[in-house]
Amino acid sequence: MQIPSLVYxxxxxxxxxxxxxxxSMRSAEYDFMPYEAELIPLPSCSRLYFMPHTNAVGFDLAKGGFTALDDAHAVSVFLPPAYLRLFLPSYKRISNDIMPLYAYTAVGWLNDSFVVPAIKVDNDSHWHPDLYDYSDKFKVKVEFYLNKYPKNRLYKQLAHCALTYHCTAAKNVFYPRWECPMPTSPACNSRCVGCISLQESECCPSPQVRMDFMPTAEEIAEVACNHAAYAEKPLISFGQGCEGDPVMAADVIAAAVRLIRKDFPKLTINFNSNCSLPDQVAKVLDAGVDSIRVSLNSTIEATYNAYYRPRGYSFANVEASIAAANERGVYVALNLLTMPGITDRKSECDALIDFMSRHKIELIQTRNLNIDAELLYSAIKLAKDELMGLKNMLRTVKKAHKDVKFGYFNRMKDDFFIERGLPDLKVKKFKK
Ligand code: SF4
Ligand code: SF4
Known part of the structure; x- marks a missing residue:
């Protein structure tokens, strides 16, 4: 077996x-050497970066042990969307500073190429940077909408998201095409350790500033109906990840969905949420959404609570919301926030399989949790358990629930039940 070289x-x-x-790679507190089966060539559009508060750790074959390099930083990779990270980089921490909210991923060098422990979980390519304009020329498209709808604050928010954060979903609004995000909620009833839109002071800096208003049903409907009328393959999604949680805006969303449905009964409308308030979720379901995507890091209540830190709800409420969607025949996806060393624990895998026996889950969207792994491990404080590896864990879940699909992106109704051909869970061999 060929072993990749350390990258530092x-x-x-x-x-x-x-x-x-x-x-070397890490999961929980364990460093180990990679097996070729876990590695793929570095996907195009990945970006390498060094981890400033660390020293790189590699395996010394001559001495037969792991060793840290005093004058070198560990290196990590930003994987593009649709790729699931399997293992973290190995590193020695040299300061107590909390690292920024990134999905740290190991990287090595083999046969003149970078390799990473990852699998592709979705073959939708709408995220590709070549399909988006990041230049000032894009402002022309945005200004067209701002001039045409000067009173609509949602268009102003989306313009900010598209031009300041270069959010590709927000850019879709102005092309117009594909999935249109609908930021609606400035509030949330969770306090996720790794929330990307709001962090308590003294913690890690969050990359986005949370919106500070709730649009009206009419503002939402205006954006959604324009998208439905003019966009290629339109899909509307409430709650795309860096606002509050749309469950806190359920009344206004339900009213907006009713307005949209008058003119566009066939438009796919999706609701991404922590789904923590079943009565509120029921309002949105009854208004006519087609799918919900439920965010969670675990189906074990203690692990969920340690990360989500719920305020005024319990995990049973999340389950009740899913049951309400199942009763109404609404498509249910999970937004599974993954971390090597936590998500792939045997107890987590068993719990997820049981959870899926209680609830009909059609799709699992796997997300790489953006967080300093040690911050997360210390927040959750888990007992020792067998680590299966994420790839093996997905394989085990698929074996228990054969109909479930894996993916990364929300889908239009027509695509709800198709396999996107992945993930590739087979063993890969590298050419010599
Ligand atoms: S549910 Fe979403 S908005 Fe709320 S704290 Fe968690 S990550 Fe942040
Ligand atoms: S709130 Fe976040 S995900 Fe939504 S459009 Fe803005 S930047 Fe994009």
Whole structure:
């Protein structure tokens, strides 16, 4: 078996492959060497970056042990959408500073190429950067809408998301095409340890500033109906991840959905949420959404609570919302926030399989949780358990629930039940 070389960065942030040390990876508190079966060539559109508060750790074949490089930083990768990270980089922490909210992923060097422990879980390519304009020219498209709908605050918010955060979903609104996000809620009743739209002071910086108003049903319907009328393959999604949670805006969303449905009965409308308030979720379901996507990091209540830190609801309420969707025949997806060393524990895998026996789950969207892994491990404080590896865990879930699909993106109704051909759970061999 060929073992990739360690990839590290010098103090200037320049990245090298090490002439002697081998790549190592981490899950929970364990460092280990990669097996080829876990590695794929670095996907295009990935980005390498060094981890400033760390020293790189590699495996010394001569000494037969892991060793840290005093003058070198660990290197990580931003994977593009649709890829599931399987293992973290190995590193030695050299400061107590909390690391930014990124999905840290190991990387090595093999046969003149970078390799990463990851699998592709969705073959939708609408996310690809080549399909988006990041230049100032895009402002022309945005200004067309702002001039035409000067009173609509939702268009102003989406313009900010598209031009300041370069959110690709927000850009779709102005092309117009595909999935249209509907940020609606400035509030949330969870306090996720890794919330990307709001962080308590003294913690990790959050990359987005949460919106500070709730649009009216009429503002929402105006954006949605324009999208339905003019966009290629339109899909409307409430709650795309960096606002509050739309469950807190359920009344206004239900009213908006009713308005949209008058003119566009066939438009796919999706509701992404923590689904923590079953009565509120029922209002949205009854108004006519086609699908809900329920965000969770675990189906074990203690693990869920340690990350979501719910305020005024319990995990049983999340289950009640899913039951309400199942009763109404609404499509249910999970937004499973994954972390190696937590999601792939045997107890987590067993709990997810049981959960899916209680509730009809059609699709599992796997997300790489953006967080400093040690912050998360210390928040959750788990007893020792068998680690299956995420790939093996997905395989086990699929074996128990053969109809479930895996993916990364929300789907139009027509695509609800298709396999997107992935994930590839087979063992891969590298050419020599
Ligand atoms: S549910 Fe979403 S908005 Fe609410 S705290 Fe968690 S990540 Fe943040
Ligand atoms: S709130 Fe976040 S996900 Fe939604 S449109 Fe804005 S930047 Fe994009």
């Amino acid at each position: 960065a010098n103090k200037k942030g320049e990245i090298f492959d090490h002439p002697e040390l081998k790549m």
